[in-house]
Amino acid sequence: xxxxxxxxxxxxxxxxxxxxxxxxxxxxxxxxxxxxxxxxxxxxxxxxxxxxxxxxxxxxxxxxxxxxxxxxxxxxxxxxxxxxxxxxxxxxxxxxxxxxxxxxxxxxxxxxxxxxxxxxxxxxxxxxxxxxxxxxxxxxxxxxxxxxxxxxxxxxxxxxxxxxxxxxxxxxxxxxxxxxxxxxxxxxxxxxxxxxxxxxxxxxxxxxxxxxxxxxxxxxxxxxxxxxxxxxxxxxxxxxxxxxxxxxxxxxxxxxxxxxxxxxxxxxxxxxxxxxxxxxxxxxxxxxxxxxxxxxxxxxxxxxxxxxxxxxxxxxxxxxxxxxxxxxxxxxxxxxxxxxxxxxxxxxxxxxxxxxxxxxxxxxxx
Numbered sequence: 396x397x398x399x400x401x402x403x404x405x406x407x408x409x410x411x412x413x414x415x416x417x418x419x420x421x422x423x424x425x426x427x428x429x430x431x432x433x434x435x436x437x438x439x440x441x442x443x444x445x446x447x448x449x450x451x452x453x454x455x456x457x458x459x460x461x462x463x464x465x466x467x468x469x470x471x472x473x474x475x476x477x478x479x480x481x482x483x484x485x486x487x488x489x490x491x492x493x494x495x496x497x498x499x500x501x502x503x504x505x506x507x508x509x510x511x512x513x514x515x516x517x518x519x520x521x522x523x524x525x526x527x528x529x530x531x532x533x534x535x536x537x538x539x540x541x542x543x544x545x546x547x548x549x550x551x552x553x554x555x556x557x558x559x560x561x562x563x564x565x566x567x568x569x570x571x572x573x574x575x576x577x578x579x580x581x582x583x584x585x586x587x588x589x590x591x592x593x594x595x596x597x598x599x600x601x602x603x604x605x606x607x608x609x610x611x612x613x614x615x616x617x618x619x620x621x622x623x624x625x626x627x628x629x630x631x632x633x634x635x636x637x638x639x640x641x642x643x644x645x646x647x648x649x650x651x652x653x654x655x656x657x658x659x660x661x662x663x664x665x666x667x668x669x670x671x672x673x674x675x676x677x678x679x680x681x682x683x684x685x686x687x688x689x690x691x692x693x694x695x696x697x698x699x700x701x702x703x704x705x706x707x708x709x710x711x712x713x714x715x716x717x718x719x720x721x722x723x724x725x726x727x728x729x730x731x732x733x734x735x736x737x738x739x740x741x742x743x744x745x746x747x748x749x750x751x752x753x754x755x756x757x758x759x760x761x
Contacts, residue, residue: 542592
């Protein structure tokens with residue numbers, strides 16, 4: 396029998412957790428409106444580049460919904476994440492020897508029930524030898540089960556490199572992970588009460604890395620306080636202030652004020668920002684002009700050449716791109732693509748051959 400939202404809500408409130416193994420996605424999504432989930436934690440405390448506390452509140456209050464295209468992308472990412480989860484977990488378990496188990500529960504913090512978490516996997520049955528190894532990685536002795544948070548990403552940017560792929564596989568102890576994910580794990584550790592975790596990521600579908608993350612009590616205290624403040628605001632049916640310094644601020648303001656009411660407003664006290672905007676735009680225009688002149692100098696120097704070298708390992712390439720017509724409305728086209736890059740082996744060989752030929756010709760002339 397499929398669990399209803401009301402049944403799931405009552406069980407979560409009574410027991411601090413509810414099984415999700417037979418729960419529909421719709422019920423699971425509705426349960427998330429009862430608090431702040433781990434994946435929302437960074438945004439809720441104003442530490443995410445991707446979302447803001449204002450947007451978290453909008454969703455919890457049912458004031459916005461994804462556009463169809465955004466909903467499609469979110470669903471595709473979630474489905475691919477579900478496909479990759481067992482693969483990532485299995486590779487991590489194989490390399491480390493740790494016992495990684497499914498954990499099909501939504502949990503609430505015992506003292507702060509507005510903090511919710513669904514952990515991907517639980518690490519249990521740690522042996523004495525593994526405990527010693529974990530102590531080295533975490534910087535202190537840890538006990539009990541741990542969290543394994545599994546990610547599937549396209550690019551390695553923002554992720555620290557493995558210590559030594561020949562001896563420790565994908566183990567990364569640099570601590571370099573995206574801040575959103577670090578906060579997500581601290582939120583999970585707060586909810587579960589666990590002392591340690593691994594953030595495990597498969598990059599580009601083939602490389603798996605794992606990052607040890609110990610519990611950070613100071614950060615957890617901050618999360619409890621800041622998430623609590625946001626949740627209290629949401630419970631009052633209010634929205635927090637918009638962070639005008641956030642990269643998404645203008646999009647949010649356009650959504651909040653989509654039209655006009657015909658009135659006028661005096662912003663003399665904000666005249667400083669008008670001048671800042673105008674000066675910044677003028678500087679951008681000046682720099683764009685400088686960049687165009689610089690590009691013109693380079694293209695004049697290249698002529699019809701395909702590659703330009705500069706005495707270092709960087710080159711500038713010109714490549715003719717041809718596109719065939721594929722409908723009556725879309726004709727064939729041709730343009731020159733220009734971009735910088737690192738010199739490849741073929742270009743190095745060609746440059747060396749040209750230098751040799753030049754030396755030979757100089758000798759002939761002498």
